[in-house]
Amino acid sequence: MKVLPEKTVERLSKYRRILNVEYERGERYIFSHELANLLHLTSVQVRRDLMLIEYSGSHKRGYEIKSLIEHIGNIIDPKGDINIVIVGMGNFGKAIAHYFNKRGKHYKVIAGFYRNASHCSTVFDGIPCLPISELQDFIQKNDVKMGVITVPPQQAEIVMHQLVEAGIKGILNYTPKPLKVPEGVFLEEYDVITSFEKVNYFIG
Amino acid sequence: MKVLPEKTVERLSKYRRILNVEYERGERYIFSHELANLLHLTSVQVRRDLMLIEYSGSHKRGYEIKSLIEHIGNIIDPKGDINIVIVGMGNFGKAIAHYFNKRGKHYKVIAGFYRNASHCSTVFDGIPCLPISELQDFIQKNDVKMGVITVPPQQAEIVMHQLVEAGIKGILNYTPKPLKVPEGVFLEEYDVITSFEKVNYFIG
DNA sequence: ACAATTATGTTAGATGTTTAACATTGCAAA
DNA sequence: TTTGCAATGTTAAACATCTAACATAATTGT
The missing domain is CATH 1.10.10.10 (Winged helix-like DNA-binding domain superfamily/Winged helix DNA-binding domain)
Incomplete structure (x- = not known):
């Protein structure tokens, strides 16, 4: 097809x-x-x-x-399961983790990452929360296919590079920082601020 | 123009x-x-x-x-300030509230709503959290222009109707439930699950 | 003064997506 | 059997968006 x-x-x-x-x-x-x-x-x-x-x-x-x-x-649907990591365990990251914990059939959030893992209680909603320093190693050892970026915008680009280098194929960027990924990686971006400003414009 | x-x-x-x-x-x-x-x-x-x-x-x-x-x-930009309410103060709602609390110049989140307000601590991040029963009254008294829906999907439609009836002109639906708004109201929808499935498809 | 350079401004074509028009099919009723 | 109906299946046109090609203008170096 x-x-x-x-x-x-x-x-x-x-x-x-x-x-x-x-x-x-x-x-x-x-x-x-x-x-x-x-x-x-x-x-x-x-x-x-x-x-x-x-x-x-x-x-x-x-x-x-x-x-x-x-x-x-x-x-x-993917053939097997898709392992996902969420980088940035603020409210947004938690919302997504929680969502897939309940519903995701083929999509498994297997870890969240935070600047320093002590801030994020070791486990959120059953998902382990690790320090970003372990990110790349974790991805390669656990065959992670997709990554979600919900860090503060200044850190978005470096995180993206880490994800790509570690071999991730799909990235969801919920940061207002626009990213560019290399060929062969698929990027989905959603920018909350832009959405609000768009709605306001069309309310007129 | x-x-x-x-x-x-x-x-x-x-x-x-x-x-x-x-x-x-x-x-x-x-x-x-x-x-x-x-x-x-x-x-x-x-x-x-x-x-x-x-x-x-x-x-x-x-x-x-x-x-x-x-x-x-x-x-x-709007002429004056745009007052916003968030219906559903889960992680997603909190993430958005927090976002605008820090950055929003013209956009003011002036209240969050929850099924029963005792669950959501009375004030989150400086924003009062009220029971949904007070939603319509609050909107009309405070000239609220935009509403964000982050409730569980089963409640999305009824909340939308309440918002519209109370006179809201712009709605952001972050629920997986597809909504239809009357003429004159602008609707923006974003569905996290769909985004994940799309990314997966194009990773292929 | 004038060509060369390097930007902006504009128009036309290409692409992606939706909508409309039409053709086709299979069942039910006369 | 055949005619009408109400659905699906397909093609073509309309619309929105992006890209490429071209025209224009201001500055610089000679």
């Missing part, structure tokens, strides 16, 4: 979560317009996305929820 | 933050390619954005930092 558009991948993630809810509620089939309504999209967009992942429904009953969940999983 | 593209508004926010740093460092002029490098963009994109906001530089010295900062402020 050809590489999917970013926006389609994002929606696949959301489709599946909704589908799981519907399946739990006892539903077995769903129409494109129903799925669309649940996500506030159009049915055309849903069908187009499913076309791109080469999934077919039936004209009378729509899409079979269970097999669609599996189909999406085959596309967006 | 015509309404700006979303992406341009986002970059303006980032331009200004970088420009402030440069100004603090003693710089007074900056070239488009310098600004671009600091943000990992192209100089063309910078110049195009500045064209859209009708700001001109000089051929020999580039852009005058101070006046550009002001120019961007005139476009994206």
